[in-house]
Amino acid sequence: MAKVLCVLYDDPVDGYPPQYARDDIPTLEKYPDGQSMPSPSTVDFTPGELLGCVSGELGLRKFLEDAGHELVVTSDKDGEGSAFERELVDSDVVISQPFWPAYLTAERIASAPNLKLAITAGIGSDHVDLQAAMDAGITVAEVTYCNSISVAEHVAMSILVLVRNFVPSHQIVLDGGWNIADAVSRSYDLEGMQVGTVAAGRIGLGVLRRLAPFDVGLHYMDRYRLPAEVEAELNLTHHETVESLVEVCDVVTINCPLHPETEHLFDAEMIGKMKRGAYLINTARGKICDRDAVASALESGHLAGYAGDVWFPQPAPADHPWRAMPHNGMTPHISGSSLSAQARYAAGTREILECWMGERPIRDEYLIVEGGNLAGTGAHSYSAGNATSGSEEAARFSG
Secondary structure, eight states: OOEEEEEOBOOOTTOSOSSOSSSOOOOOSBOTTSOBOOOOSOOSSOTTSOOSBTTTGGGOHHHHHHTTOEEEEESOOSSTTOHHHHHHTTOSEEEEBTTBOOOBOHHHHHTOTTOOEEEESSSOOTTBOHHHHHHHTOEEEEOTTTTHHHHHHHHHHHHHHHHTTHHHHHHHHHTTOOOHHHHHTTOOOOTTOEEEEEOOSHHHHHHHHHHGGGOOEEEEEOSSOOOHHHHHHHTEEEESSHHHHHHHOSEEEEOOOOSTTTTTOBOHHHHHHSOTTEEEEEOSOGGGBOHHHHHHHHHHTSEEEEEESOOSSSSOOTTOGGGTOTTEEEOSSOTTOOHHHHHHHHHHHHHHHHHHHTTOOOOGGGEEEETTEEOHHHHHHOOSSOOOTTGGGGGGOOO
């Protein structure tokens, strides 16, 4: 019997939904690059249900308990004495989401001698100290591609929200006003702007494809260059360095993983290289940007806007400066947790569990760490080391 500890975000304020806005969600056959969808033996949920919260349980309880395993689900994840820390000490498997990350630090890994598998229900496993996981022989896996397009859609929306000054304009309506001059004094057309992505993997390339019809100039920087036919199809300009990209772009979107090489990549110096009046969108990880440098650039006017849904730590403390800085389009970490995406990452989590419990290989594209080394997608996307330091600040959140 295995003990599975699952850390999920809280239920809706008004309770678990008795019904949903739509009766169903589209059925997808495969991902854009041909990768197959998650393929567990079956699922015990209806696609389109809220699965990522405590009551949703990722649809796992029946499956695990019918097989004789123990499932513990909690949202209490931060600080000494949290349910996560109490239950972790004898857990075999930990499941967490990027949106409500259970920070699996070296200290916590050391407290859990039975821990063998850490699953990210979503994509992005930087909330795990990957170096400590390698040293302890823990397998780390995530549901690669499950919500990449969800995030790419959010990026495209965020760019338009900033450039067209949507949030303040909507607030005018809510306030009963009709202040057209106030609304349009910061509103521009995206058409003709230069837009660049830092990283052009599944999410970054998805963003480029979605922005091509807007008649913008498209740029990318990635350590793996895209095929020549893709560059020609989208009329892309490749940059060898982030600095080269940000110097010419009106809009920059960050779509790279967080690891020691990208931590605080967008500090005051990098932001200072951006064009005055540029927009910065970050749906990757909050720690890729220097918190105070972003707020300062917005206040000085060097940046015209900053949007995204990633913070560090998560949840963000109530006094986090990104909550109150001007010209922001911030949301809680929702870009990859749409009801559509939840059906995929819940199914993928079950697929990983079925493979691990059945002693079958986990898909290579799901692997981040295995056998003491970066593996699969992890070997392609991450570097060894730890990006969890400072996560204890999440315990300060009280809102």
